[in-house]
Amino acid sequence: MNLLLLGATGRVGSGVLQKALNDGHQVHVLARHPEKLGAVHENLKIHAGDVTVEADLRRAMEDCEAVISALGTDGGSVLSDSMPLVIREMTNRGMKRLITIGTAGILESRTEAGLLRYQSNESRRKLTRAAEEHHRAYMAMKQSALQWTIVCPTYLPDGPATGIYRVEKGFLPVDGNQISTGDTADFTYKQLASTEFLQSRVGICY
Template identity: 35%
Template sequence: MVNKRILLLGATGRTGRLVLEQALAEGYQVNCLVRSPEKIKIKSDSLDIFQGDTQNRDDLSKAIEACEAVISILNISRASDFPWAPLRTPKDFLSQTMSQLSTVAYEQGVNRIVVCSAWGVAETKADLPGWFRWFIDNSNIGVAYRDHERQEALLEASDLDWTIVRPVGLINSKKAKEVIESQNNQPKPKLLISRLNVAKYMINVLSKPKTSKMKVVISTL
């Protein structure tokens, strides 16, 4: 079991909750920065919850203290899963957070960061089925993809030891499966992956040096 302290951003989301559970199960000490602490139902001596805004440098500075790494599972939030549902977060929420986080992490000597992005961001958009590219171009789904791209660019321009994880379509299955790692569309990704498998992968990849500066699409059979 490890005893490393990490900062987790996005712990109250559907995937973030599973990342938190997995991190604690693997023996990590976890700091969470969230707007609404009451949404975190887990109680653990290994968990410290900080209330604040991930776009705020002071809030990030407090939450990242004593951490050795960061996992971000943040996303642009909509009022529902309907593609044209109104946004609940700013259009630049991810990139504004990363702009602050990369500076704060550098200042506090926290080098390792694993970020959850999405298949279809940047150059991988060309690999998507045509119908899904249409939704990205014509609905509020695309807001998140465009800001993930800005977030990724900020990471790539930083001196951080980053890994960008791009899961395919997310489902809620609780069945653990072997994860397929794809780069440059090889092997061709499958269309779905469970949030649980994403959570497990995010935790596992945290301590794998070979994934440094790597952008990887993940899916399952």
């Protein structure tokens, strides 16, 4: 498969990149700072550019069949600015599969019906800017016709993939409090071959 990976220089994105290359996929990467990749592989095509620039995104998406985005919020609006561009370009090309990394804050609250976790007393975070940014990206996907999945980890320390974790559609599994970057990358990558969580947010934790 020809795959566009966004956020490949990040903690989760780098794990997804390695798994995709190991499985023989042709991976296109769009990165503002490609020198941070530190990877050379015959199946890796690196595009220097900005995901919020439509021409850069169009060039990187050429010949791709699916998109995985591990973009973070980076203190700004890159995530919500880029998502409509990604959706529009995928739609124009007839592409369907979009997998992204979100946050547990945009999952449904168990304690206050009708609210997301970051909007409710279930969240311990005082600052909601990052969750609001992920919420805007989620709403853009929800309004699209794409086959999207948002993987929503809770506290995300660095760590290897164990392959042992819990997931739940729409909610964070009960008493979940962390998940490693490695296992988040593992589950995210596996969604390429899965249709279980189409048009869904998925909570993941130990």
